[in-house]
Amino acid sequence: MPRPNRFYDVIRIGPVQVGSHYDGxxxxxxxxxxxxxxxxxxxxxxxxxxxxxxxxTHHCNP
Structure with missing residues (x-):
């Protein structure tokens, strides 16, 4: 079972969240x-x- 991503240094820009993590x-x-x-x-x-x-630059069109 893969380990879940543990995000750090998370910021929010409008509706978008940006976070960093380590891959496998x-x-x-x-x-x-x-x-x-x-x-x-x-x-x-x-x-x-x-x-x-x-x-x-992301624009949503849900």
């Missing part, structure tokens, strides 16, 4: 996920700045 190989990944109902946006990035840019 010990590398740091950054995730941007929209929390609006009906919106299924989420993505992993190698750079924190890329995840924050995605959060700033």
């Amino acid at each position: 190989h010990g590398r740091t990944k950054h995730t941007a996920a929209c929390t609006a109902p009906g919106c299924g946006f989420s993505a992993d990035y190698r750079d924190r700045s890329a995840a924050e840019l995605a959060a700033r």
